[in-house]
Amino acid sequence: GNSVTQMEGPVTLSEEAFLTINCTYTATGYPSLFWYVQYPGEGLQLLLKATKADDKGSNKGFEATYRKETTSFHLEKGSVQVSDSAVYFCALNAGGTSYGKLTFGQGTILTVHP
Amino acid sequence: KAGVTQTPRYLIKTRGQQVTLSCSPISGHRSVSWYQQTPGQGLQFLFEYFSETQRNKGNFPGRFSGRQFSNSRSEMNVSTLELGDSALYLCASSSTGGFSYEQYFGPGTRLTVT
Numbered sequence: 263g264n265s266v267t268q269m270e271g272p273v274t275l276s277e278e279a280f281l282t283i284n285c286t287y288t289a290t291g292y293p294s295l296f297w298y299v300q301y302p303g304e305g306l307q308l309l310l311k312a313t314k315a316d317d318k319g320s321n322k323g324f325e326a327t328y329r330k331e332t333t334s335f336h337l338e339k340g341s342v343q344v345s346d347s348a349v350y351f352c353a354l355n356a357g358g359t360s361y362g363k364l365t366f367g368q369g370t371i372l373t374v375h376p
Numbered sequence: 377k378a379g380v381t382q383t384p385r386y387l388i389k390t391r392g393q394q395v396t397l398s399c400s401p402i403s404g405h406r407s408v409s410w411y412q413q414t415p416g417q418g419l420q421f422l423f424e425y426f427s428e429t430q431r432n433k434g435n436f437p438g439r440f441s442g443r444q445f446s447n448s449r450s451e452m453n454v455s456t457l458e459l460g461d462s463a464l465y466l467c468a469s470s471s472t473g474g475f476s477y478e479q480y481f482g483p484g485t486r487l488t489v490t
Contacts, residue, residue, distance in 0.1 A: 294476045305380075305466055305481035313476040351419065357475035361431040362409040362424025364468075364479060369418060 264289045264356045268367035275374050281339040283370045285326075285352035288333065293354040295319075295328055295335040296364065300349045309337075309350070342374045377403060380469050380482035388488045394455040397485045401448050401469030408450040409479060410442060413464040425450055426472070454487075462489045 269284040287293065294313045298306040310319030315330035326337045335352060352367040381400045389395050401408050410422040421434040425444035442452040448469075454461055464486050468479035 296478065298481075303483075305483045306468075308478045308480065311476075311478055353419075355475040359432065360475060361426065362407050362468075362470060362479070363421045363432050363434070364409070364411075364419075365421070366419040 264293070264354060264360075264365045266352050266354055266365055266367035268350075268352050268370050271369070272371035272373060275342055275372070277344055277374055277376050278341045279374075281337070281342045281346070281372070283337040283350055283352075283372070285335045285337065285367060286333055287335065287352075287354050289354055289356045291357055292330070293356045295326070296353045296355070297324070297326055297335070297337050298351045298353060298366075300351065300369075302348075306351065342372075344374045344376055347372055347374045380467060380480055382465075382467055382482040382485050384485060385483065386486045386488075388490060389457050390490055391457055391459060393457050394453060395457060395487060396451055396453045397465055397467075397487075399450045399452075399467035399469075399482060401450070401467075402480055405469035405471050405480075406448050407470040407472055407477075408444060408448065409468045409470070410450070410452050411466045411468065412436075413466055413484070414462075419466075422452065457489045459489050461487065463487060 265288045296311045297309040310321045312319040312328035318327045349369045353364040407426045409424040424432040444450045464484045466484045468481045470477045470479045
């Protein structure tokens, strides 16, 4: 079946540090890939997406590149801020008859200290 | 444009009762998906509705059901509540539910079963 694996957390960084959160997936065919962020007490917000191999999604300084050869979609940011502290979820939609279904990784808690 | 709204935001129910949660999608969106979020199982897909039809369903017991109205608003119902149904229930809307289309999430309904 389809699955998403994220790096174990929590991740703790100092402000202005470089961030990488690893995400790998297993899927038949060519899924669409997404990163979502969840702040305490809130729902999920779409951070970025990529729908085909070698696509790069970017938003608010975050980037991720769809790597089909390594089945990965790692999230990166060059300089994190305290306000980036949240839980980050990698997700895929496998296409075909997977209407409206996102398969999520387990989430990575990020804490950024001043 | 208004975002996805969910009501109520918080619910406390007793084992054996039933509950109905409501979701209003972004205007113009016809696909609504529902997810259950728990610390142990993470984010799990419940079902998806498009134009009043259930197109996709996750691996949940029949106690979990839903429906969608002609204005795309959706409800989910859980009958004979169990302690393990305590969770954050999230709905998400999408223009079509297709695999390349992003989903926009509501703030969730926090259900506590005692």
